[in-house]
Amino acid sequence: MLIDLRSAVILLSLVGIILMGSLTIYSVTSIDIYYFLRFLAINIFAIVLVTLFFYQINLNRILSFGWLFFLGNILLVLSVEIIGKEVNGAQRWLDFGFLSLQPTEFMKIAYPLFAIQYLRFYSFQFNPFRSYFLLGTLFLSSIPIIIQPDLGTGLVYILSGLMLLFICGLDRRYFIGMGAFAILFSPIIYNFGLTNYQKGRIISWFSSDQTLSEKWNILQSEISIGSGGIVGEGFLNSKQNEFNFLPEADTDFIFSIYAEQFGFIGVFFIFLLLAIFIVFTTLFSMTEKRLTDDLSPYYLGTYFTLVIGFSFLLNILMVSGLIPVVGLPLPFFTKGGSSLLCFSIMLGLIFSSRGFLR
Template sequence: MLIDLRSFLIIFSLLGIIIAGSLTVYSVTSIDAFYFVRFLLITLISIILVSLFFNYVNLNRVLSAGWLILGLNLALVLSVEIFGKEINGSKRWLDFGFLSLQPSEFMKISYALFVIQYLRFFNFKFNIFRSFLLLFILFITAAPIIIQPDLGTGLIYILSGLMLLFICGLRRIYFIFMGLSAILLSPVIYNFFLTDYQRGRIISWFSTNQSLSEKWNILQSEISIGSGGLFGDGFLNSKQNEFNFLPEADTDFIFSIFAEQFGYAGVVLVLFLLTLFVILSMVVVMQQRRLTNDMSPYYLGAYFTFIIGFSFLMNVLMVSGLIPVVGLPLPFFTKGGSSLLCFSIMLGLIFSSRGFLRG
């Protein structure tokens, strides 16, 4: 199997991000010296296994089961209500003993598979019925996630779904209409559909009172980032983490710990690798497009590439205090099994959308 320069660079940039992520996860948890190696190996092996799996299983076969996958995933999301374990007041996880999974994380993938399967049947031509149907399914499947309550994951799911429809060619008028109604309906949603906790988060975002715990978290996150300076305090030298000033340092706020250890230089490097990954993936997608009439691999490739890129950026925007914090893991920077598996599957799907590894 030959690998051309672009593919090599894509894999190189991904590897860089994964190593940076593993190092940071290790520095936050610091269990023992072998933990890092073990964690890195597990991450890589799972990505390779999943990629190989999707490479060998014909993508067409996967796609033809799209509706089934979505149905199953939805069933798992609903079953969390019954079998799930509760952490921090919300039921999100299914406990498999060796691994707790958060089924709602996978909805981003399942919905995409379903949409591609459905649209491929109509050669990716939207009409009013299809447009409304797909939007309806998106919102109706988001409902149980939001009810869990997991507003963050639910919102990300909806945004991902909309992005998919955007890539696949849903007409602009729908986005404009939805944007306007979201703005018009926001007071109603705020007053009648949000819990006190969620409202508190929004209020705290606009408040200047530094003593609010949400504000405090953001402040601590900014302190971590800023303390890194230009070149950082060095690997394993995050004082904010050592003295527990940053809550959820091992999940949502892990990038602040990374920034504290590796400084602005490290941040620039990681963002450069991310940009490299996204741009090169898109270039590949664009060029491969000429090879075939079936657009599905390219839609999927573009979609998953953007999911990874934007998830990364959203998380970084949150921890640096530019947008409100909702629970959103940083791709490849988390020891959360669901997120890791989810992104591995995405990578596998990207690689298996033909041509990537073919050279």
């Protein structure tokens, strides 16, 4: 097991992100030091375990069950409708007692496994039927997510799926067509497709009315970020968190608390680590000498890397007020088993598919 310089850089940047995420979770909940250690341990343990798991099992074998994962996940999402736990007016959670899972998160993993299995069968050759079939299954499978209602996760799921198809070489005319459709029909979708809760979030983003309750979260988030200044208030010194001004400080808005504690320098540091991790991992996979006939590992590796990168990006765009609030977790920061497990599986798949730990 040899690790070259580039692998070391990738691993180090990842460890940096995970460490900062765990520290921030600890500073927000600050229950005790064991909580922090447990979070860190679960994080690392999950990544290593999943990586080793997928490393041991041939990716081909996993891919041959892609359709099963996908179908199973859809059934899980539907089952949440019936036995799920309600949080913030949306049913998203399966409660196992020791672990609350949000099955929708895993759709971002199941769909590509299914799509790659399907495409590999046809040597990644698209024709109109296959293109419409893959787009159709993507959109249809997003319906149970969106009606939960979890528009944010649903949209991210669709965008992730489209990104996979984009990487895999789906003809660009489909993307142009869907883009035009989205723009033309967005007013209709807004009027008839969204709940008031979702509309409120969008209205608040465009409105300058500070009294809207939806605006409160974003305002408090911006206050947290700005209060950090250049060097930050210091670890464990987030007043916005201490005095409960920032709602959902341990989930969607955790990065604002990070920014308050570590300032612009800390923010820049995380962004740098993120850029290094995403760019290096992606470039690494593209310049790999052993690109074989079967491109599936590379498609999957690149896909998961970019999903992590864009998830991170969307969350910080949201907390800094650049896009509407769409309840998205921040990879390796947000407290919650599903998100942690989901991103760990992605990492495991990246590492095993790329095989640079070899």
